[in-house]
Amino acid sequence: METIATLSLKEGMVIGKDVISKERVIVPANSKVDSVIIQKLNAFHVMTVSVMEPEDFASTxxxxxxxxxxxxxxxxxxxxxxxxxxxxxxxxxxxxxxxxxxxxxxxxxxxxxxxxxxxxxxxxxxxxxxxxxxxxxxxxxxxxxxxxxxxxxxxxxxxxxxxxxxxxxxxxxxxxxxxxxxxxxxxxxxxxxxxxxxxxxxxxxxxxxxxxxxxxxxxxxxxxxxxxxxxxxxxxxxxxxxxxxxxxxxxxxxxxxxxxxxxxxxxxCPYTVISIFEAECFQKYDVKYVTTFIKHVAEELIGNRVRLSNGLEGEVVMNNQHNYSRPLVKCEDAIFDLSKQRDVKIVAVI
The missing domain is CATH 1.10.3210.10 (Hypothetical protein af1432)
Known part of the structure; x- marks a missing residue:
C-alpha cells in the first residue's frame, strides 16, 4: 500500500484505506477511483490517500x-x-x-x-x-x-x-x-x-x-x-x-x-528437492553438510503456503526433524503431519 498526493490520483486506482473527513468515511477502502471520487476528495480538501499496489492484489x-x-x-x-x-x-x-x-x-x-x-x-x-x-x-x-x-x-x-x-x-x-x-x-x-x-x-x-x-x-x-x-x-x-x-x-x-x-x-518444488537429498544423503553426499543445508532450507520455508497432492492448500507450521520434506501443514482447521500421512505430499510452494 502506498500513500500518494490526491493530485496524483488516476482513474482505475484502488483506495487502500477508508478516507475519513469530519469523523465519517467519505470514500471506503477498496473503492475504484473515478472522476466522482476525485471530485469528492478535492471538495473535502483531502491532501493524501492510501492506494493499493500490485502486491496488495496478490494472494500468496x-x-x-x-x-x-x-x-x-x-x-x-x-x-x-x-x-x-x-x-x-x-x-x-x-x-x-x-x-x-x-x-x-x-x-x-x-x-x-x-x-x-x-x-x-x-x-x-x-x-x-x-x-x-x-x-x-x-x-x-x-x-x-x-x-x-x-x-x-x-x-x-x-x-x-x-x-x-x-x-x-x-x-x-x-x-x-x-x-x-x-x-x-x-x-x-x-x-x-x-x-x-x-x-x-x-x-x-x-x-x-x-x-x-x-x-x-x-x-x-x-x-x-x-x-x-x-x-x-x-x-x-x-x-x-x-x-x-x-x-x-x-x-x-x-x-x-x-x-x-x-x-x-x-x-x-523445494520440498521435492529436499526429499531427493534425504533419499540420497547417506550414500552420495556428506551427511554433515547436506543435513545442515536441508535443515536450514526447511526452516526458511516455515510459514509459507503450500499446495498438497490431495489438492488442499495450507501453511507450513512445523518441521519434522527426521523428515524435513514432510512437515506439519495446517489446512483450515486440520493439521496434516506428512511424516505420518505418507499418501500426501507437498507439490508446490505458493
Whole structure:
C-alpha cells in the first residue's frame, strides 16, 4: 500500500484505506477511483490517500513477492551484476584475462548483503527466469550466492567464506568449452554427449590451475561431481578423498539446478528437492553438510503456503526433524503431519 498526493490520483486506482473527513468515511477502502471520487476528495480538501499496489492484489507469498518493489530492485541489481560476471568469464575464457577475485566477491556482496536472509534470497532466485543465452552464467552466479548463505549456516570464518564463494563462481568454468546445445539439451543426453559433458571438470581444473587460486577452489572445480559412495566422476573418489569445499558446492549445484527456472521447464518444488537429498544423503553426499543445508532450507520455508497432492492448500507450521520434506501443514482447521500421512505430499510452494 502506498500513500500518494490526491493530485496524483488516476482513474482505475484502488483506495487502500477508508478516507475519513469530519469523523465519517467519505470514500471506503477498496473503492475504484473515478472522476466522482476525485471530485469528492478535492471538495473535502483531502491532501493524501492510501492506494493499493500490485502486491496488495496478490494472494500468496510468491505472487506478492513477484510484483513487489523489492524484487523488482533485486532483479535489476541481479541483471547488472550478472553482466559483470559474464564479462569476467568471457574475458578469462576468450582473452586469457585472469579473474579479479575481489571483483567477484563484490558481486556476491552486492546481491547478498549481510542483512538478507536465506529465505529471501532463495525466494528471489526461485522467481528469476534467466534468458537462454545466460543460463550457464546465471547458474554459476546463483551457486555463488547460495554458497554465500551456506557459509553462514556453516559458521565459516572470513577466509573460508571467501574461498567458498569463489568456488561457486568458478567451479563450472569448464562448461564454457563444451558446446552450449549439449550442456543445456532439454532431452536426455546419449552416452557420447554425457561423456563429453563429464570432461568439463577436467577442463575447468586445467584452466584454473594456471591462476593464483586457493587449493579448495581448484579441488571444488575438479571434484564437484564426485560422490561419497564413489559413484561420481571424473575420478570416482570416495568420501574421505573429496575436498570438503567440493562436497559443499555439489549440494549447492544440485539445489540450484533443480529449483531454478529454465526456458524449457518450471522450477522444481523445494520440498521435492529436499526429499531427493534425504533419499540420497547417506550414500552420495556428506551427511554433515547436506543435513545442515536441508535443515536450514526447511526452516526458511516455515510459514509459507503450500499446495498438497490431495489438492488442499495450507501453511507450513512445523518441521519434522527426521523428515524435513514432510512437515506439519495446517489446512483450515486440520493439521496434516506428512511424516505420518505418507499418501500426501507437498507439490508446490505458493
Amino acid at each position: 507469498y510468491y505472487a506478492k513477492l513477484r510484483v513487489s518493489k523489492a524484487f523488482k530492485a533485486f532483479e535489476e541489481n541481479y541483471k547488472t551484476n550478472l553482466t559483470a560476471y559474464k564479462v569476467a568469464v568471457d574475458s578469462f575464457i576468450y582473452k586469457k584475462v585472469p579473474f579479479r577475485q575481489n571483483d567477484l566477491i563484490t558481486i556476491a556482496n552486492n546481491l547478498v548483503p549481510e542483512q538478507m536472509s536465506g529465505r529471501l534470497l532463495f525466494a528471489y532466485l526461485y522467481l528469476l527466469l534467466p534468458t537462454e543465452d545466460n543460463l550457464t552464467y546465471a547458474h554459476g552466479l546463483n551457486v555463488a550466492l547460495i554458497s554465500t548463505i551456506f557459509a553462514r549456516w556453516l559458521s565459516f570464518n572470513e577466509e573460508d567464506t571467501r574461498n567458498l564463494i569463489l568456488s561457486g563462481f568458478l567451479y563450472d568454468i569448464g562448461k564454457f568449452v563444451i558446446p552450449y546445445d549439449i550442456i543445456w539439451k532439454s532431452s536426455k543426453l546419449n552416452k557420447m554427449e554425457f561423456d563429453l559433458v563429464k570432461t568439463h571438470a577436467f577442463h575447468g581444473y586445467h584452466l584454473l590451475s594456471k591462476q593464483n587460486l586457493n587449493e579448495h577452489i581448484l579441488n571444488a572445480t575438479l571434484q564437484h561431481h564426485e560422490r561419497c559412495d564413489g559413484s561420481g566422476y571424473p575420478q570416482e573418489l570416495k568420501s574421505d578423498e573429496i575436498d570438503p569445499f567440493a562436497k559443499i558446492i555439489a549440494i549447492a549445484d544440485m539445489y540450484e539446478a533443480m529449483t531454478s527456472s529454465r526456458t524449457y521447464r518450471e522450477p522444481m
